Amino acid sequence: MSEHGKIDYVEFPAIDMAATKAFFKKVFGWKFKNHGQEYTSFSDQGLNGGFYRSVLHSTTGNGAALVVFYSEDLETTQAKIEKAGGVIVKPTFSFPGGRRFQFTEPSGNEFAVWSDKDA
Secondary structure, eight states: OOOTTSOOEEEEEESSHHHHHHHHHHHHOOOEEEOSSSEEEEOSSSSEEEEEEOSOOOOGGGTOOOEEEEOSOHHHHHHHHHHTTOEEEEEEEEETTEEEEEEEOTTOOEEEEEESSOO
């Protein structure tokens, strides 16, 4: 059950729904529930959400919020992302508290992965 005022759900555009779903299944093990041809949802990933068919995409360059995943092993996660067709758009860098990189998935949406573990 949702809590009042808490972020409960997030939706992303998807130019290529099949490629986006395949990417997140391969990299993070997500499962999807289709709601027709134009929408698919995911759950139990820390935050529930979905993808809707769109010719647009979400990047920090056009003012979008950045969703950041946590990884116990940043290099292994990056390798899985690249093998699944993701593109690293900001290489790994250090910041107070850890390291992170940013990537786009097959529909062009930008995400980041961070870790507090040293390389």
